[in-house]
Amino acid sequence: xxxxxxxxxxxxxxxxxxxxxFGNDQRCGxxxxxxxxxxxxxxxxxxxxFRCERxxxxxxxxxxxxxxxxxxxxxxxxxxPEDVRWFFQRISYLLAHGERYEILDLPGRKxx
Numbered sequence: 534x535x536x537x538x539x540x541x542x543x544x545x546x547x548x549x550x551x552x553x554x555f556g557n558d559q560r561c562g563x564x565x566x567x568x569x570x571x572x573x574x575x576x577x578x579x580x581x582x583f584r585c586e587r588x589x590x591x592x593x594x595x596x597x598x599x600x601x602x603x604x605x606x607x608x609x610x611x612x613x614p615e616d617v618r619w620f621f622q623r624i625s626y627l628l629a630h631g632e633r634y635e636i637l638d639l640p641g642r643k644x645x
Contacts, residue, residue, distance in 0.1 A: 537598040561585035567605045574601035
């Protein structure tokens with residue numbers, strides 16, 4: 534997973550895949566829903582991109598999109614399946630706490 538906010542890396546981690554019983558990674562489906570909701574909250578499509586590529590989720594955000602993404606995750610939190618909810622909670626936490634200038638893995642351990 535890689536997240537870039539305003540051109541700066543927020544986090545990068547090999548967090549593995551979380552496949553449902555049909556072989557789909559649930560994070561990708563929920564990422565698309567969160568992206569759409571955040572774009573709706575922002576009132577624009579540019580600056581909010583969630584892309585699943587070869588089992589990896591890549592997120593690019595404009596600084597102005599941080600709060601709408603956090604809000605979209607919070608609003609969807611109870612609907613997100615428990616086994617992938619932590620993933621989105623961690624994204625929200627990293628964005629909310631301004632950890633935009635360090636490279637971290639998702640458990641919060643500094644890398645390098």
